[in-house]
Amino acid sequence: MATDFLTGSDTGPRVLLRDDWDSWYDTLIRAFGGVPESTEERELWNGLTELDRSLGAWEGDACVGTAGAFSFRLTVPGGASVPTAGVTMVGVAATHRRRGVLTSLMRRQLDDVRSWGEPLAVLTASEPAIYGRFGYGAATFALSAEIDTGRVGLSVPAAADDVRLRYAAPADVLDVCEEVYARLVPSRPGMLARRPGWERLGVFDPESERDGASPLQCVVADRDGGVTGYARFRVKLGWGEAGHNGTVVLEDLAGLDPATEGALWRFLFGIDLTTTLSVRGRPADEGWQYQVSDIRRCRTRSRDSLYVRLVDLKAALEARTYQAPVDVVFEVEDDFCPWNAGRWRLSGDPKGASCARTADAADLALSVRELGAAYLGGVSLGALAAAGRVRELGTGALTEAAVGFGSTVAPWLPHGF
Structure with missing residues (x-):
């Protein structure tokens, strides 16, 4: 007889044990297509997994469903940092679809979040149609663009000339970049205060993730004797009959003031041997949109990002x-x-x-x-x-x-x- 996870006729969801992590994570990977991750990436997520906030649905000894909840603090309007469950690693084995596995995980998880005294649960949705029935609404949107830097000009604040940029190995300046990020967190709703260990994601750089581009590069902005911003990016060179047509792929950018942001964007627009700046997952109201000479040639687009659930x-x-x-x-x-x-x-x-x-x-x-x-x-x-x-x-x-x-x-x- 098949297990009915809605009525709990089997063990149902239970808190993840350390010895079960590999089988639990394998179930998740299979649910997302089964493409194996590198050892480095697997170890990174192993270290970030909060076992006591992670759930597995089991049928006998087999894991058939997964769900986790990172302990975040989320900035809300007014600048407060609110305890928030970052729902993650949600997957159901294809053999167990439409048997209540996901509903049982969501039921247990939201009950847990409430018991932890966290007012909010948030997630990014692989399939948005899934989570509306559990009370999640799309609350933030992310801006992406493919900017034709060969034809689009950029007008930045005059004070950008006072900003000094320098190359640095991303890992060597990780601490100062995190300090910049932390100073920005209270200024914009939706930003996450990063817990120890999360900074590693910003410099995680396996060759398999580069899509033919360079290893991760970083420039740091200095102004008035201190670090005021940074940009992390890759360069993917290309050549055509008319010459070079390389692409700058922006991974992350942060600036404490308009002058710093302007200096960083101007630098990215002007990297040699490139004619395109690829931008993903940026704030919907980011200032460069109002500094470019031709927004149409930036090919901007918007996509849903963070889903919020009031617990x-x-x-x-x-x-x-x-x-x-x-x-x-x-x-x-x-x-x-x-x-x-x-x-x-x-x-x-x-x-x-x-x-x-x-x-x-x-x-x-x-x-x-x-x-x-x-x-x-x-x-x-x-x-x-x-x-x-x-x-x-x-x-x-x-x-x-x-x-x-x-x-x-x-x-x-x-x-x-």
Whole structure:
């Protein structure tokens, strides 16, 4: 008889043991196509796995499902750093699809996250259609571009001339680059405060990941006696009948001020023997878009990035601030985490917020998925209402809430997990 994981007739999900990691991870790799990873990459993820926050679904001795949750802190509007479960390594064996394995893992995981006192769960979705039914909403979007640097000019702040750039081996300057990153984390919703060990991802450089490009290169920006930014990139040379047509592949860039950012972007635009700058996963409102001479030749595109799930609605809404005063009653639907369902009055402004259950008439009706999408300020409640996902029940409430939930900078997830 086949195991029914929804009713728990077998052992179902359980916390991962160290001795089971290899079989657990093999199940995950197989679920994502079965292409083996290098020993170096496998060891990296082994070291980052938090066993007590990872789950396996088992049928006898066989692992048939996986799910993990990294312990992150996520920046929310207002700059607070909120304990957050970074949902990761989710996979189900193809032999066990549509038997409740994923639902059982999500059920146990969200119950665990709630017990840990973490108001939020976040993830990046391999298949977005999967996670909406568990209450996750797309909250951030990432910008990618293929910039024709042979034909596109760049106008940067004059102070960029005061920034000195120098090459450095990526591993040699890892500490100072991490200091720059840490200073930027409070400034933009969606950014993750990196725990020890995560900095290694920034300089992880196996040849199999280069796609014919150079090993990882790094330039560091110095201004006023200190490091103010860095860029990590690769160069992929190419030649045609008209001459060189190489590509600069940007992996990471951070600057503490517009002058530093401008100097770094100008450098990337001007690398010898290249005519294209390939950019992936950048903030949707990044400044270079407004400095280029021809945005059409940058071939920009947007893609969903971070999905947010409010696990403890009250704590999550109280953790962030609101850019304009808001006093609104939400009627919230949440079938998967019913402790969030019902009417809630949110009162907030730029200084703080309170959220409590209420019997008052609702102003807006929506599901927890829409609250997750709007939570970081990058998706408008007004846009969700236009899509039929939010219903206005009280006159003027939608505008008030949409303005209050907004953010002056676009939320951004700096790297995957």
